[in-house]
Amino acid sequence: MTDLPTFIAGLPKVELHVHHVGSASPRIVAELAARHEGRSPVPADPEALADYFAFRDFAHFIEVYLSVVDLIRDADDVWLLTHEVARELARQQVRYAELTVTPYSHVHRGIPAEAFCEAIEDARKRAEADFGIALRWCFDIPGEAGLPAAEQTLRIALDQRPDGLISFGLGGPEIGVPRPQFKPYFDQARAAGLRSVPHAGETTGPETIWDALRELGAERIGHGISAVLDPALLAHLAERRIPLEVCPTSNVRTRAVASLDEHPLPQLVAAGVPVSINSDDPPMFGTTLNDEYAVAARLLRLDPDGVAALARDAVAAAFLAPAEQARINAEIDAYRVSAAR
Ligand SMILES: O=c1[nH]cnc2c1ncn2[C@@H]1O[C@H](CO)[C@@H](O)[C@H]1O
Numbered sequence: 001m002t003d004l005p006t007f008i009a010g011l012p013k014v015e016l017h018v019h020h021v022g023s024a025s026p027r028i029v030a031e032l033a034a035r036h037e038g039r040s041p042v043p044a045d046p047e048a049l050a051d052y053f054a055f056r057d058f059a060h061f062i063e064v065y066l067s068v069v070d071l072i073r074d075a076d077d078v079w080l081l082t083h084e085v086a087r088e089l090a091r092q093q094v095r096y097a098e099l100t101v102t103p104y105s106h107v108h109r110g111i112p113a114e115a116f117c118e119a120i121e122d123a124r125k126r127a128e129a130d131f132g133i134a135l136r137w138c139f140d141i142p143g144e145a146g147l148p149a150a151e152q153t154l155r156i157a158l159d160q161r162p163d164g165l166i167s168f169g170l171g172g173p174e175i176g177v178p179r180p181q182f183k184p185y186f187d188q189a190r191a192a193g194l195r196s197v198p199h200a201g202e203t204t205g206p207e208t209i210w211d212a213l214r215e216l217g218a219e220r221i222g223h224g225i226s227a228v229l230d231p232a233l234l235a236h237l238a239e240r241r242i243p244l245e246v247c248p249t250s251n252v253r254t255r256a257v258a259s260l261d262e263h264p265l266p267q268l269v270a271a272g273v274p275v276s277i278n279s280d281d282p283p284m285f286g287t288t289l290n291d292e293y294a295v296a297a298r299l300l301r302l303d304p305d306g307v308a309a310l311a312r313d314a315v316a317a318a319f320l321a322p323a324e325q326a327r328i329n330a331e332i333d334a335y336r337v338s339a340a341r
Contacts, residue, residue, distance in 0.1 A: 007304045007339050008293045012331040013094050014314045015278055015289050017222055017245035019171070020101040020120075021069050022281025023085040026050075029283070031080070032071040042067050053284045058203050061254045062144060062173055065284070069105045078111065078119035086127030086135055088282075092289050095328050096318060098197075100138040100169055103156045104149045117160040124164050136319070137162060138197055140169030141185070143177040150185040158192055166319050169222065170198035170212075179211035186216040195219050195319050197245070203256050206230035213242070220245055220317060225257070227273065228264040238272035243317035247280035248295045249287040265299050276314035308336045 002010075024032070026046040033044040043049045055061040072078060082099075089097050101120060107113050124135045141153045150170075157165060168189035170182055179200060186196050199222035200212035206229050212218040213236075224244035227233045237244065246265055251257040257264070268275055277296045279289045287295075297307050315328050 002339050004297055004304065004307065005290070005294055008290050008297070008307060009092070010335060010339065011093060011293070011308065011311055012328060012335055013092065013289060013293070013311050014276075014318050014320075014328065015089060015094050015097040016220070016276050016314060016318055017247055017278035017280055018085075018089070018097060018099060018289070019281050020081065020085060020099050021072065021105075022065060022284055023088065023099075023279075024068055024071075024081055025084060025088060025283050028081055028084045029068060029071065032077055035077070036071060036073060040067065040071055042071060050286065053286065055254055058173060058175075058254045058256065061284075065281070066105070068284075069102075070109065072106060072111070073109070074111060075115040075119040078106065078116055079123045082120050082123035082135075083127055083130075086123065086131055086133050089135075089289070090127070090131035090133040094133055094289065095331070096134045096136070096320060096324070098136050098138050098167060098319065100140050100171065102140050102142050102153075102171065104145060104153045105142055107152065107156065108145075108149075113156045113160055117156070117162045121162045121164060134324075135164060136167075137165045138167040138169045139165060139194075140171045140199075141182065143170055143172030143174070143199075145172070146177070147181060150182050154185045154188055157189060157194065165194065167195040167197045169196075170216070171222070172199075174200065174202060174204040174208055179208060180215040183215045190217050197222060199223055201226035202251070203254070206233045209233060218242070223247060223251065223256075225251060225264050225268070228267045228271075231271075234268070234271040234273060237274075241274055243274040243276055243313075244268060245278050245317075246275045246296075247278045248292060248299070249285045250280035253285040260295060260299065263299060265296060269300060274313060274317060276317045277310055278314075304336065304339060308332055 030044040139157045141150045196217045198212045201209040202223035220243045
């Protein structure tokens with residue numbers, strides 16, 4: 001029987017909550033920083049970059065995140081980042097990933113929406129050919145940029161409508177960014193067939209999650225960890241099978257949770273709430289998806305069968321056709337059997 005980290009490394013997975021820019025590896029950040037020599041606070045040296053990715057609080061995290069967004073200056077940068085993110089996901093046996101991209105932030109920095117969408121689409125198709133990974137897009141509104149960003153994100157989603165686009169989200173800070181104001185944009189996105197997956201309950205309380213459900217028609221919740229403070233919400237999420245996209249290390253590194261041992265993941269699972277395990281912004285948080293599965297296994301005291309079940313839970317929460325879900329689940333089951341020998 002292989003040890004758990006080895007088992008996790010080989011386990012077929014899907015990832016549902018991982019950010020495009022937030023996944024820029026130190027090597028990619030260094031390459032982008034070198035291209036824009038001297039005009040960025042982001043260090044090119046991987047050691048210095050690790051220190052740069054130490055956050056005082058969530059607001060500081062967003063500030064650092066946006067400084068990395070500034071490194072993405074043209075469509076070539078977008079292509080390079082996307083293809084490299086796919087390589088890293090595939091290296092971890094990710095078969096399918098719903099990658100959150102924030103078109104507004106790039107268009108706002110001068111990359112035309114059409115060029116941005118062409119770059120991510122071309123990189124997505126090349127990644128499928130090169131690495132065998134299926135990528136789909138969530139276009140998210142950077143909440144800190146408010147309603148103008150909501151309007152432009154919706155426009156880009158509906159006007160460009162890249163083939164890989166399947167969902168519409170809302171990221172950035174929650175404090176000072178109430179969810180109800182974004183209802184008109186989510187209504188139009190959902191009417192156009194996009195799935196609703198806003199962040200909520202990451203840095204604010206359960207009421208933000210209720211708003212995301214009631215006002216934005218959320219089908220999944222990004223993070224949603226403060227649901228543990230509201231038993232009625234826990235019961236609602238469990239009864240309606242509304243999955244939370246949980247990112248344990250992210251919550252500790254952005255100071256949303258004091259430590260992994262205090263992370264509410266066990267309480268969420270005990271309440272019967274469906275969860276998927278995700279990495280969010282892996283290099284920024286010094287983690288990987290495999291590391292997050294190992295964290296979940298420790299917090300939930302899982303054996304390989306339990307870890308394989310976690311992977312299947314993420315497949316169940318994915319916006320994938322049933323036949324595709326069955327195919328990935330069959331791979332997970334076959335792997336579990338082979339690893340047991
Ligand atoms: O953990 C997170 N919570 C909220 N937003 C995040 C997180 N990680 C990355 N972003 C990104 O920060 C952008 C700010 O412009 C948001 O759009 C979101 O995509």
